[in-house]
Amino acid sequence: MNEQAAILLEHLGRDFGATRAVDDLSLQVAPGEIFAFLGANGAGKTTTMRMLVGLLPPTRGRVAIGGHDVWKEPRQAKRAIGYVPDTPILHELLTAREFLWFMADLYNLPRAEGQARTAELLAMLGLQDAADRLIRDFSLGMKRKMAIATALLHRPEVLLLDEVTNGLDARAAREVKDLVARWAREDGVAVLLTTHILHIAEELADRIGLIHKGRLICVGTKEELAQLAGRPGANLEEIFLTLTGDAVPLEMEGEPA
Ligand SMILES: Nc1ncnc2c1ncn2[C@@H]1O[C@H](COP(=O)(O)OP(=O)(O)OP(=O)(O)O)[C@@H](O)[C@H]1O
Ligand SMILES: [Mg+2]
Numbered sequence: 344m345n346e347q348a349a350i351l352l353e354h355l356g357r358d359f360g361a362t363r364a365v366d367d368l369s370l371q372v373a374p375g376e377i378f379a380f381l382g383a384n385g386a387g388k389t390t391t392m393r394m395l396v397g398l399l400p401p402t403r404g405r406v407a408i409g410g411h412d413v414w415k416e417p418r419q420a421k422r423a424i425g426y427v428p429d430t431p432i433l434h435e436l437l438t439a440r441e442f443l444w445f446m447a448d449l450y451n452l453p454r455a456e457g458q459a460r461t462a463e464l465l466a467m468l469g470l471q472d473a474a475d476r477l478i479r480d481f482s483l484g485m486k487r488k489m490a491i492a493t494a495l496l497h498r499p500e501v502l503l504l505d506e507v508t509n510g511l512d513a514r515a516a517r518e519v520k521d522l523v524a525r526w527a528r529e530d531g532v533a534v535l536l537t538t539h540i541l542h543i544a545e546e547l548a549d550r551i552g553l554i555h556k557g558r559l560i561c562v563g564t565k566e567e568l569a570q571l572a573g574r575p576g577a578n579l580e581e582i583f584l585t586l587t588g589d590a591v592p593l594e595m596e597g598e599p600a
Contacts, residue, residue: 349374349409349501349533350395356403357390366557368404374500375531377523379544381583388464388537389429391554392505393434395535396426408501425499429506429537431490435479439470439489442478443496450497457496462493467522469515474594477485485512491519502526504536520547541579551579555587 347369358364365387370485372378380388393399395406397413397420406413410415410419434442440461447457465471468488473481478489487510494502504523508516524547536545544551552562561571569577572585 348372348407350378350535351407352391352395352404352433353406354399355391355394355406357387357394357399357410358402362519363557364395365401368554368557368559370444370552370559372533372535374533375527376550377527377534377536377548379545379548379551380535380537381539381541381551381579382537382538383587386539386554387557388539389505390557392426392428392503392535397423398535418483422497423500424503425494425497425501427487427494427505427507429509431486431493432485433478433489433493436477438477439465439481439492439509440474442489443492446493447496452497456520458495460590461492464495467528468492469518472595484512484515487511488515488519498530500532502532502534502536504534506537506539508538508540523547527589528573541583545579553583561586 350372352368352370355365355368356363368391380391382388385546388397394401395408395413397417400414408420409423413420434445437445437527443461443464444457447460452460465474468491470485470488470492473485478486480487491507502523511519520543527534532595536547550562550564551568553560553568561568563571565579565582568582568586569575572582574581
């Protein structure tokens, strides 16, 4: 086992009653790497994320961040994590600036640093003109950007992004994707993101893991997955459908079911 991995999942599993939501999932993500979990609705992506950030106890296996077991050394592990949940929870009656100052306090950042970091992140995410408006009056995309800013306040070494571009318009999604790539390349941040949108995984990820009914059915670069699917040169949609067992013969594509 490599404790140097920024993100480590070992034989991770979670049941909800009789439902095996996540099943025997093992994976390591290195510093500076972008890894995408790609899977259909209900595949187990969010459940995996929630176990990684310490919100949902695993039924089996373990998770570690920067060598710290999330469930045995939660403080050390959580200090290293920036998490953007699929449905962000914000204090709607604070302004954007107030909320980020408040969160910086929770992270124990010195006041001056918290204020400087707030200004920097509001500018980076194009929210500077909305800094002193109530979050309640923000659009969906603006709220998503606030969640991203919050996750970055303490300069985490590991970013866990659950459907991070949901609710963002094309330009904002482009900006966020570019930012994520930059954090990984320049700052060595390990990024684990979930998406059911094929082109996001294709564009951003160094490696892609296909999750199907709670199981990680294969992991690799897009080219490696194409090899596995026996379809060299195929696009990710064809690979995905082949490897998740829902493949339609190519000549059948476009024909009514
Ligand atoms: N708190 C819960 N109680 C019971 N079942 C749950 C709970 N959370 C998730 N599940 C079940 O676990 C399975 C995986 O759900 P999960 O939210 O992880 O999927 P997902 O891959 O994130 O899907 P989506 O793309 O729709 O976000 C589903 O069958 C879901 O119904
Ligand atoms: Mg989800």
